[in-house]
Amino acid sequence: MTPSPRDRAARILESFGHALIHEGVITSDELERALAHARQSGVALQDSLVTLGLLDEQTAYRVLARAVDLPFADLHVVQPSPLARHLVPASVLQRHEVLPLDVDDSRIRYLTATPFDADAERAISMTTGRGRTQALITCRSDLRAALAAGWPHDDHTNSARQGPSPQETSPARSSVLIVDDEATTRTLVRLLLERDGYRVIEATNGRHALALVAAQSVDLVVIDLLMPELDGYGVIVELRRQQRHVATPIVVVTTEEGPVVEKQVLDLGADDYILKPFEPTVLISRIKAAFRRQRLGGAE
Amino acid sequence: MTDSSSRPNRDSLEWTPARMLSRLDGDVELAQQLAAIFVDEYPRMLDRLRAALTSGVADDVRRAAHALKGSVSNFIDGGPTTTAFELENRGRSGQLEGTSAVLDRLERELAALSTSLRQFQSKGAPPGRES
Numbered sequence: 217m218t219p220s221p222r223d224r225a226a227r228i229l230e231s232f233g234h235a236l237i238h239e240g241v242i243t244s245d246e247l248e249r250a251l252a253h254a255r256q257s258g259v260a261l262q263d264s265l266v267t268l269g270l271l272d273e274q275t276a277y278r279v280l281a282r283a284v285d286l287p288f289a290d291l292h293v294v295q296p297s298p299l300a301r302h303l304v305p306a307s308v309l310q311r312h313e314v315l316p317l318d319v320d321d322s323r324i325r326y327l328t329a330t331p332f333d334a335d336a337e338r339a340i341s342m343t344t345g346r347g348r349t350q351a352l353i354t355c356r357s358d359l360r361a362a363l364a365a366g367w368p369h370d371d372h373t374n375s376a377r378q379g380p381s382p383q384e385t386s387p388a389r390s391s392v393l394i395v396d397d398e399a400t401t402r403t404l405v406r407l408l409l410e411r412d413g414y415r416v417i418e419a420t421n422g423r424h425a426l427a428l429v430a431a432q433s434v435d436l437v438v439i440d441l442l443m444p445e446l447d448g449y450g451v452i453v454e455l456r457r458q459q460r461h462v463a464t465p466i467v468v469v470t471t472e473e474g475p476v477v478e479k480q481v482l483d484l485g486a487d488d489y490i491l492k493p494f495e496p497t498v499l500i501s502r503i504k505a506a507f508r509r510q511r512l513g514g515a516e
Numbered sequence: 517m518t519d520s521s522s523r524p525n526r527d528s529l530e531w532t533p534a535r536m537l538s539r540l541d542g543d544v545e546l547a548q549q550l551a552a553i554f555v556d557e558y559p560r561m562l563d564r565l566r567a568a569l570t571s572g573v574a575d576d577v578r579r580a581a582h583a584l585k586g587s588v589s590n591f592i593d594g595g596p597t598t599t600a601f602e603l604e605n606r607g608r609s610g611q612l613e614g615t616s617a618v619l620d621r622l623e624r625e626l627a628a629l630s631t632s633l634r635q636f637q638s639k640g641a642p643p644g645r646e647s
Binding site: 396397398399400401403404407408411440442444470471492493495496497 | 539540541543546549550553554557561579582583585586587589590593
């Protein structure tokens with residue numbers, strides 16, 4: 217069942233509030249103050265935060281974009297996926313003024329200045345073979361309007377055509393966090409896991425990973441060792457310190473080779489150690505085995 | 517809990533679509549997507565390695581070469597993977613003399629791989645899938 221615009225808006229607001237606190241941008245008291253101000257003044261939360269001087273507009277919108285799962289961290293910096301760019305012919309991009317962002321198994325998401333452009337949708341569907349498209353808003357004013365109205369896709373896209381949003385994801389679907397600074401491997405692992413029905417979250421370094429596990433539900437971690445900011449060893453130690461993740465399976469996937477490394481990561485608390493390059497089917501089997509062992513451990 | 521079974525047995529130094537597709541259960545779209553990402557990503561990684569070598573900071577060389585090795589090893593065992601590993605080892609040992617020739621070789625190998633991957637992207641799966 218598709219949630220109502222009011223429910224979606226409430227969920228977005230909740231995600232936004234959580235993200236602000238978990239990212240350490242504001243305190244919970246400050247969030248309460250801003251929420252009260254927003255209610256009294258009838259303005260959006262992000263505007264109250266800026267008005268009260270709790271954070272600058274750029275930060276507010278950066279966190280908001282992440283919280284509502286827009287595929288870019290900053291509304292000014294858009295990084296389309298190479299495949300999406302490859303799929304959509306230049307003639308379609310120019311004629312319809314769209315920027316393809318990313319694709320999944322059947323849907324392509326794109327940015328456009330006219331979010332509900334049926335002609336663009338039709339052209340993209342025909343040229344990419346993707347039956348479903350999803351337009352994303354392009355600028356802050358559009359984001360403001362969308363939040364004020366609830367969410368843009370409800371009145372435009374029927375539920376049969378639209379895939380589940382992250383908020384609608386079944387709780388039974390396991391979440392896997394992939395931590396790797398190297399995009400090709402990260403993408404390979406993500407696509408393999410998504411093909412098997414897992415929900416996937418990505419982090420590009422250890423610090424980013426810890427911020428994500430603090431803010432989201434993570435059932436298993438696939439992690440590289442050598443990364444900037446905070447390496448994989450540090451993340452394993454930190455996760456094992458946290459009661460919440462004391463038993464979360466951790467699978468190390470690395471090019472760091474040798475029995476010393478293997479022993480070290482297992483001693484620190486990792487559950488498995490796999491060398492790159494790995495055989496994709498074996499990686500998936502190892503991940504399933506890690507989940508199985510966790511379930512058996514929990515049943516004892 | 518050993519990892520040996522997870523490592524593919526790829527003894528060729530040449531990248532072929534058939535071998536990659538066999539690794540990915542014949543998933544052409546996945547293979548093309550990976551190829552696209554690598555072709556898009558590797559110049560930045562190479563720039564980072566080049567800058568590290570220019571700066572002469574051995575640990576930066578090790579890290580940059582390590583990242584590149586991890587990325588390219590998704591496609592090929594030898595060639596650029598081996599060369600990146602050589603630079604990673606040079607960074608680890610702090611022996612950076614004479615690395616410009618190794619970097620030149622790596623650039624050539626990556627350019628050749630990139631050309632093959634681009635062709636694969638534009639042509640798709642080869643007829644038949646024999647290696």
